[in-house]
Amino acid sequence: MDFQPSEAELRFQQEIRATLAACLPPDIRARAERSALFSADDFRRWLAALDAHGLAAPNWPTAYGGRDWTPTQRLIFGRELGALPAPWVYPFNIAMIGPVICAFGSDAMKQRFCAPLRDGSILFCQGFSEPGAGSDLVSLRTSAVRDGDDLIVNGQKIWTSYAHISDWIFLLARTETNPKPQQNLSILLIDMKSPGVTVRPIVSIDGQHHLNEVFFEDVRVPADNLVGQPGDGWTQAKFLLGHERTTIAGIPEAQREFRALQAFARSGDFGPLADCDWHAREATRLEARLEALNMLEARTALDPEMQGLHFASMLKVAGTEVQQQIDDFAIRILGPGIGGVAPESVRPGGNPAEPGLPGTAALAGRFFYRRAATIYGGTSEIQRNVIARALFAEAGERA
Numbered sequence: 001m002d003f004q005p006s007e008a009e010l011r012f013q014q015e016i017r018a019t020l021a022a023c024l025p026p027d028i029r030a031r032a033e034r035s036a037l038f039s040a041d042d043f044r045r046w047l048a049a050l051d052a053h054g055l056a057a058p059n060w061p062t063a064y065g066g067r068d069w070t071p072t073q074r075l076i077f078g079r080e081l082g083a084l085p086a087p088w089v090y091p092f093n094i095a096m097i098g099p100v101i102c103a104f105g106s107d108a109m110k111q112r113f114c115a116p117l118r119d120g121s122i123l124f125c126q127g128f129s130e131p132g133a134g135s136d137l138v139s140l141r142t143s144a145v146r147d148g149d150d151l152i153v154n155g156q157k158i159w160t161s162y163a164h165i166s167d168w169i170f171l172l173a174r175t176e177t178n179p180k181p182q183q184n185l186s187i188l189l190i191d192m193k194s195p196g197v198t199v200r201p202i203v204s205i206d207g208q209h210h211l212n213e214v215f216f217e218d219v220r221v222p223a224d225n226l227v228g229q230p231g232d233g234w235t236q237a238k239f240l241l242g243h244e245r246t247t248i249a250g251i252p253e254a255q256r257e258f259r260a261l262q263a264f265a266r267s268g269d270f271g272p273l274a275d276c277d278w279h280a281r282e283a284t285r286l287e288a289r290l291e292a293l294n295m296l297e298a299r300t301a302l303d304p305e306m307q308g309l310h311f312a313s314m315l316k317v318a319g320t321e322v323q324q325q326i327d328d329f330a331i332r333i334l335g336p337g338i339g340g341v342a343p344e345s346v347r348p349g350g351n352p353a354e355p356g357l358p359g360t361a362a363l364a365g366r367f368f369y370r371r372a373a374t375i376y377g378g379t380s381e382i383q384r385n386v387i388a389r390a391l392f393a394e395a396g397e398r399a
C-alpha cells in the first residue's frame with residue numbers, strides 16, 4: 001500500500017500541480033513532449049521559473065531557499081514534478097552540490113552560491129570520476145596543492161556530464177597525504193573559465209554530446225573555494241552520492257513514461273497490441289514493479305528508520321532497472337514505427353518519424369543512452385555491495 005494523503009495534503013497536491021504547470025514555459029514543455037534534449041538555456045529558464053515560485057530547491061534548509069514542508073509534502077512535490085513533461089531540475093545544482101554547500105560550506109560560500117544555484121544563473125558539473133577511478137573513487141589522482149592563498153590543481157576527469165555547458169565544476173581532488181586514503185580528499189569549486197581548464201567532448205552511443213573529459217593543468221583556485229575542511233571530501237562525497245542516487249532512481253518520471261506508452265498502445269493505432277497477451281503480460285509486470293517502487297520510495301521518504309545510504313542504493317538499482325525495462329518495452333512496441341532501434345546518428349539517412357506518441361523519435365536515443373543508467377552515479381554492482389554491507393551489519397547487530 002502506498003501512503004494515504006489527508007484532505008489538506010490533497011489540497012497541497014492540487015496547488016503544487018497548478019503552480020508547476022503554470023510556471024513551466026510552454027516552449028520548453030513542447031520540447032519536453034517531443035524529445036529529451038534540452039539546451040543550457042532550457043535548464044536555466046526552468047530553474048529560474050521554479051525559483052520565482054520558491055520551488056527550485058524545496059528540500060534545502062529554509063535559510064537558503066528551502067521550504068518548511070513535511071516529509072509527505074516533499075514526497076507529493078517530487079511526484080508532481082516528475083509527472084510533468086519538463087527538463088531535469090538541474091540535479092548537479094539542486095540535488096548534489098547545493099545540499100553539500102548548505103551542510104558543509106562556509107557562510108561566505110553559502111552567500112555566494114546558494115541563490116545562483118537555485119535560479120540557474122550558474123550551472124555546475126560533477127568532477128568525480130577519472131580514468132582508473134570510477135567505482136574505486138578513493139584512488140583518484142587529481143591533486144590540489146596549497147600555494148599561498150591558492151590551490152594548484154593538476155589532473156584529469158572523465159565522463160563529466162554537461163561540462164561543456166557548465167560555468168563551474170565541483171571537483172573531488174587529493175589535497176592531503178594521510179595514510180588513510182579516505183582522509184586525503186576535498187571538494188573544490190572551480191570556475192570553468194579558469195586558465196588551464198580544457199574540456200574535450202565524448203559523443204555517446206545516442207549520437208549526442210552529453211559527456212566530456214576535463215583536463216586541469218596548473219589551475220589556480222582560491223583556497224576559499226574548498227568546501228568545509230581539507231580532507232573532509234570523502235564524507236561530503238558520500239552525502240552527495242546519497243542525494244544523487246535517489247534522484248537518478250527517477251521513479252515519478254518512469255511512471256509518466258509508462259503511462260504515456262500505455263495510452264499510446266491503447267490509442268487506436270496500436271489497438272490490437274494493447275489487447276494481445278504479450279503486451280498485457282509485459283505491461284502488468286512493469287506496472288507491478290512501478291507500484292512496488294512507489295511503495296519503496298514512500299517508505300524511504302516517510303519512515304525515519306529507513307534513512308541510511310543503502311536505501312538510496314536500493315532506489316537507484318531498482319529505479320534504473322525499471323527505466324531500462326520501460327525502454328525495452330517501448331522499443332518492442334514502437335521499434336518498427338521509428339524505423340528500427342538505431343538513432344539517426346548511427347543509422348545514416350534514417351527517418352526520425354513520429355508515429356503518434358510524442359517523443360517517439362527520441363526513444364531510440366533514450367534506449368541506448370539509458371544503458372548507462374545502471375553505471376552512472378555508481379554501478380548496480382557497487383550499489384548491491386553497499387546494500388549487502390548494510391544488511392550484514394544489521395544482521396550482526398541483531399545477533
Ligand SMILES: Cc1cc2nc3c(=O)[nH]c(=O)nc-3n(C[C@H](O)[C@H](O)[C@H](O)COP(=O)(O)OP(=O)(O)OC[C@H]3O[C@@H](n4cnc5c(N)ncnc54)[C@H](O)[C@@H]3O)c2cc1C
Nearest residue numbers: 126127128129134135159160161372375376377378379381
Ligand atoms: C553516461 C554517464 C554519465 C556519467 N556522468 C558522470 C559525471 O557527470 N561525473 C562523474 O564524476 N562521473 C560520471 N560518470 C562516471 C560514472 O560514475 C562511472 O562510470 C561509474 O562510477 C563506474 O566507474 P568506471 O566507469 O570507472 O567503471 P569501473 O569502476 O572500472 O567498473 C567496471 C566494472 O567493474 C565492476 N566493479 C568495479 N568494482 C567492483 C566491486 N568492488 N564489486 C563488484 N563489481 C565491481 C563495475 O560494476 C563495472 O561493471 C558517468 C558515467 C556515464 C556512463
